[in-house]
Amino acid sequence: MADHGKAKRGIPPKSDFNAWYPAIVEIAELVDKRYPIKGMDVWRPYGWKAMRCIDSLTHSEMERTGHEEVRFPLLIPEDLLEKENRLVSLLKRARDEGVDPSELREQQEEAGFKKEVYWVRQAGETDLDVPMFLRPTSETAMYTLFPLWIRSHVDLPLKTYQIVNTFRYETKQTRSFIRVREIHFFEAHTAHVDEECATQQIHEDLEIVSRLMSNMSLPVIVSKRPVWDTFPGAWYTIAIDVIMPNGRTLQVASCHHYKDQWAKAFDIKYQNEAGETQYCHQTTYGMSERLLGAVVGIHGDDNGLIFPPPIAPIQVVIIPVAQHKSPSVSIAVESAAESLRNVGYRIKIDDRDLRPGQKYWDWEIKGVPLRLEIGPRDVENGNALAARRTGGKDPIPLDNLVDGVRNQLDIIHSELTKRSNNHANTCVNRLESLDQEIIDGQIYEVAFDGSDSDAEVLEKSTGLTILGDTMTEYSEPQPCIVSGKMTTRCQHLARMY
Amino acid sequence: MADHGKAKRGIPPKSDFNAWYPAIVEIAELVDKRYPIKGMDVWRPYGWKAMRCIDSLTHSEMERTGHEEVRFPLLIPEDLLEKENRLVSLLKRARDEGVDPSELREQQEEAGFKKEVYWVRQAGETDLDVPMFLRPTSETAMYTLFPLWIRSHVDLPLKTYQIVNTFRYETKQTRSFIRVREIHFFEAHTAHVDEECATQQIHEDLEIVSRLMSNMSLPVIVSKRPVWDTFPGAWYTIAIDVIMPNGRTLQVASCHHYKDQWAKAFDIKYQNEAGETQYCHQTTYGMSERLLGAVVGIHGDDNGLIFPPPIAPIQVVIIPVAQHKSPSVSIAVESAAESLRNVGYRIKIDDRDLRPGQKYWDWEIKGVPLRLEIGPRDVENGNALAARRTGGKDPIPLDNLVDGVRNQLDIIHSELTKRSNNHANTCVNRLESLDQEIIDGQIYEVAFDGSDSDAEVLEKSTGLTILGDTMTEYSEPQPCIVSGKMTTRCQHLARMY
Numbered sequence: 001m002a003d004h005g006k007a008k009r010g011i012p013p014k015s016d017f018n019a020w021y022p023a024i025v026e027i028a029e030l031v032d033k034r035y036p037i038k039g040m041d042v043w044r045p046y047g048w049k050a051m052r053c054i055d056s057l058t059h060s061e062m063e064r065t066g067h068e069e070v071r072f073p074l075l076i077p078e079d080l081l082e083k084e085n086r087l088v089s090l091l092k093r094a095r096d097e098g099v100d101p102s103e104l105r106e107q108q109e110e111a112g113f114k115k116e117v118y119w120v121r122q123a124g125e126t127d128l129d130v131p132m133f134l135r136p137t138s139e140t141a142m143y144t145l146f147p148l149w150i151r152s153h154v155d156l157p158l159k160t161y162q163i164v165n166t167f168r169y170e171t172k173q174t175r176s177f178i179r180v181r182e183i184h185f186f187e188a189h190t191a192h193v194d195e196e197c198a199t200q201q202i203h204e205d206l207e208i209v210s211r212l213m214s215n216m217s218l219p220v221i222v223s224k225r226p227v228w229d230t231f232p233g234a235w236y237t238i239a240i241d242v243i244m245p246n247g248r249t250l251q252v253a254s255c256h257h258y259k260d261q262w263a264k265a266f267d268i269k270y271q272n273e274a275g276e277t278q279y280c281h282q283t284t285y286g287m288s289e290r291l292l293g294a295v296v297g298i299h300g301d302d303n304g305l306i307f308p309p310p311i312a313p314i315q316v317v318i319i320p321v322a323q324h325k326s327p328s329v330s331i332a333v334e335s336a337a338e339s340l341r342n343v344g345y346r347i348k349i350d351d352r353d354l355r356p357g358q359k360y361w362d363w364e365i366k367g368v369p370l371r372l373e374i375g376p377r378d379v380e381n382g383n384a385l386a387a388r389r390t391g392g393k394d395p396i397p398l399d400n401l402v403d404g405v406r407n408q409l410d411i412i413h414s415e416l417t418k419r420s421n422n423h424a425n426t427c428v429n430r431l432e433s434l435d436q437e438i439i440d441g442q443i444y445e446v447a448f449d450g451s452d453s454d455a456e457v458l459e460k461s462t463g464l465t466i467l468g469d470t471m472t473e474y475s476e477p478q479p480c481i482v483s484g485k486m487t488t489r490c491q492h493l494a495r496m497y
Numbered sequence: 498m499a500d501h502g503k504a505k506r507g508i509p510p511k512s513d514f515n516a517w518y519p520a521i522v523e524i525a526e527l528v529d530k531r532y533p534i535k536g537m538d539v540w541r542p543y544g545w546k547a548m549r550c551i552d553s554l555t556h557s558e559m560e561r562t563g564h565e566e567v568r569f570p571l572l573i574p575e576d577l578l579e580k581e582n583r584l585v586s587l588l589k590r591a592r593d594e595g596v597d598p599s600e601l602r603e604q605q606e607e608a609g610f611k612k613e614v615y616w617v618r619q620a621g622e623t624d625l626d627v628p629m630f631l632r633p634t635s636e637t638a639m640y641t642l643f644p645l646w647i648r649s650h651v652d653l654p655l656k657t658y659q660i661v662n663t664f665r666y667e668t669k670q671t672r673s674f675i676r677v678r679e680i681h682f683f684e685a686h687t688a689h690v691d692e693e694c695a696t697q698q699i700h701e702d703l704e705i706v707s708r709l710m711s712n713m714s715l716p717v718i719v720s721k722r723p724v725w726d727t728f729p730g731a732w733y734t735i736a737i738d739v740i741m742p743n744g745r746t747l748q749v750a751s752c753h754h755y756k757d758q759w760a761k762a763f764d765i766k767y768q769n770e771a772g773e774t775q776y777c778h779q780t781t782y783g784m785s786e787r788l789l790g791a792v793v794g795i796h797g798d799d800n801g802l803i804f805p806p807p808i809a810p811i812q813v814v815i816i817p818v819a820q821h822k823s824p825s826v827s828i829a830v831e832s833a834a835e836s837l838r839n840v841g842y843r844i845k846i847d848d849r850d851l852r853p854g855q856k857y858w859d860w861e862i863k864g865v866p867l868r869l870e871i872g873p874r875d876v877e878n879g880n881a882l883a884a885r886r887t888g889g890k891d892p893i894p895l896d897n898l899v900d901g902v903r904n905q906l907d908i909i910h911s912e913l914t915k916r917s918n919n920h921a922n923t924c925v926n927r928l929e930s931l932d933q934e935i936i937d938g939q940i941y942e943v944a945f946d947g948s949d950s951d952a953e954v955l956e957k958s959t960g961l962t963i964l965g966d967t968m969t970e971y972s973e974p975q976p977c978i979v980s981g982k983m984t985t986r987c988q989h990l991a992r993m994y
Contacts (some may be wrong), residue, residue: 034645035641035642036641037570037572041570069549071539071545073539074571115622118572118617118619120617123616124666148529
């Protein structure tokens with residue numbers, strides 16, 4: 001609908017990332033930000049298709065790993081929160097007082113996120129007996145039913161997930177996909193017989209993350225978050241942060257090991273083989289539309305988006321050239337499209353009455369990874385000209401188009417992965433001492449094993465945030481950057497979104 | 498998780514439909530009704546998969562007909578309603594006063610559905626400046642952006658749709674899928690250059706409906722609703738009602754022709770080829786999870802559900818028989834599953850350590866259309882035994898399983914369609930006079946062309962509701978059942994859900 005030719009001239013250079021990002025999401029027609037609620041964008045067809053392609057990868061991973069899809073109600077009655085509040089306040093006090101949670105008596109206190117939820121207190125002209133809120137996430141809703149679904153060890157593991165809209169009353173500046181108030185959200189919730197089985201689930205989650213990130217060629221840092229940044233009610237949290245082009249990190253996914261803490265609050269028990277009643281151990285794994293924000297941010301360039309082939313809404317655009325001069329062009333184009341669609345590729349034929357150059361521009365902006373040009377001479381030679389969005393052109397034979405296209409898409413995918421890895425390698429540096437100059441757009445790896453107050457020193461003196469422990473420690477002990485004591489703990493510091 | 502053997506004994510006979518329906522949706526594990534909000538069920542994996550199979554047919558139809566999927570925010574600011582209120586009140590007054598809407602001055606009045614929406618007036622601890630409500634449907638949200646997307650005739654037709662959760666504060670008795678407060682909803686919204694093009698869209702919608710209903714073997718009545726039952730703001734409404742087993746009709750879909758009425762309220766205009774500014778003509782087409790309710794209701798029997806093959810979450814369950822006696826059984830089962838999955842069938846292997854009879858029961862309850870039994874003797878004979886959920890068994894050759902299964906599923910689909918047609922033919926009878934006895938569970942076809950007060954007479958004396966005009970008139974004029982004047986208008990009377 002928009003005039004892309006003109007629009008293109010409106011793309012700021014990507015080097016000015018903070019201007020480029022909000023512009024490109026609208027110019028490429030992913031979203032429309034003119035809906036009259038801050039932080040609630042309209043998904044346009046192209047953006048929604050991209051999100052559905054990402055979801056489709058997620059569905060496949062869930063199916064591969066034996067998770068079942070459920071759908072819980074959006075609204076949660078306030079009184080269900082009481083159990084959660086008790087849990088959170090208990091853990092908070094235990095942490096503050098440095099004691100084991102089981103030593104504390106329960107005490108009700110409001111969970112922090114009540115300050116971030118949307119409230120429904122009225123329906124029609126009726127004041128509701130029990131106020132309800134829009135789910136910020138679904139622990140409370142789900143764990144109300146889990147005790148009804150789990151009775152014996154044969155019901156375990158219970159592996160469920162859903163992809164739903166969640167809500168958060170953001171007071172910070174909103175950004176499409178990155179910080180929004182209605183969030184397109186994935187959440188997996190599992191229950192297991194013991195801590196070890198729940199830990200195995202976290203490992204499976206991290207393997208899934210790794211496969212997804214590799215499909216999307218996203219450069220990530222995986223960290224065990226510090227205690228103060230652990231999800232409320234979790235034993236530990238492992239977060240996945242994408243290194244955005246400006247060097248800030250964007251948390252796109254997180255996995256939480258709950259041990260039996262939520263199970264105790266929600267009374268989620270089972271009978272083991274010996275007939276004894278035990279509490280379940282639980283995990284959750286969340287991701288959101290931030291994945292799309294990361295894809296947009298990481299791969300795009302001055303000319304527009306670049307979609308990694310596995311999630312491109314259109315993987316190949318076929319452009320007939322000078323088709324009026326030769327009817328064989330239309331035939332070749334249709335036949336090419338059909339053979340590619342038959343093996344499952346997402347194909348678009350652009351036969352609009354426009355100059356080819358104009359069409360090339362349009363699809364560059366939209367980040368279609370591969371463009372096939374087919375003109376009279378190409379048909380004669382039995383070739384199509386394949387132009388990669390990442391640069392470079394090759395003729396590929398029309399009579400073996402499927403293999404040719406697969407090969408071209410592989411080249412593009414590898415190129416995007418290479419660029420991402422380079423970016424990560426360039427961004428991440430070692431911080432040796434607190435006197436070292438902190439460079440804007442850099443992420444630092446640091447030997448750190450200090451107390452909470454040491455952490456405060458580290459964050460204040462660098463102006464950065466501790467992401468947490470990396471998944472691998474130093475092979476040789478290093479001096480902690482604050483306390484100087486020897487440690488193998490390796491952590492990252494970054495500016496976070 | 499549940500013990501299906503025991504559960505089966507809990508299925509009431511289907512002849513007691515009002516007991517059977519609410520029982521079977523839980524016994525077959527489609528939903529869990531124990532979530533603590535009335536009318537908001539939890540979708541269990543099997544039920545959600547069934548719904549996603551129906552959605553998948555809808556997505557295919559939308560793609561085939563060139564509709565694009567969008568996703569609008571759930572929350573709608575109250576002030577956007579003003580335009581809609583003006584429209585609705587204008588049309589209502591025009592209707593009441595029997596004049597053309599254009600003769601009336603605008604006057605603000607609250608739209609009726611404000612009494613049925615959930616209100617969000619507070620977020621965190623903040624009172625919102627503008628109250629918002631959860632979408633009951635998305636006209637207001639979408640038509641706020643349409644003027645920004647439509648400028649010229651080349652932007653038309655605009656054909657969009659979304660599949661989302663919508664909300665309605667139901668005060669009537671709730672029923673799973675049939676009358677709920679959070680509704681899994683499909684809505685297509687289109688804009689066209691003129692009334693005729695919008696009318697063509699309605700025809701396309703009805704063709705889509707017809708294809709979907711045929712896939713689901715649902716017996717339907719298509720009616721142009723009476724004026725008083727037309728969607729607010731619509732020129733006319735065509736509704737699709739399924740004839741449920743108890744003879745009550747369930748509206749599962751509706752199409753609305755808006756003419757340029759909403760376009761005038763929301764200022765949705767375009768420039769035609771002559772450069773003149775014109776209002777768009779619009780349509781909507783809605784369907785909901787009631788489709789699943791209808792499938793459950795129509796096809797199930799005393800033993801459980803029966804899913805029509807195109808939307809069955811599991812199309813074929815394969816049961817190894819006496820596999821411990823022969824390793825060739827497991828090999829044959831795996832190979833059968835693989836060949837069927839490769840062509841896209843949804844397959845489940847049930848290799849639980851249970852008696853075959855117990856397994857048969859379980860899958861009968863869940864309505865899997867086809868069961869394949871493979872035992873040592875079957876492998877020797879090169880056959881699988883195919884047992885149809887609709888009755889009857891046939892051996893099919895293992896070396897041509899795909900064709901054999903396709904054939905069996907076709908037989909099942911035809912059988913379900915035949916049953917539905919029989920049901921419709923049995924239920925619908927001619928009402929010749931107001932003295933005729935009204936039989937419970939019957940639907941009546943009637944020649945009727947009376948005034949609003951005649952309609953009231955007709956509805957009161959029969960205790961039924963007028964569904965509206967059928968799509969075909971009588972070939973010969975008949976006396977109107979109330980006024981006696983000759984008419985070709987053919988309408989239906991029914992008890993509606």
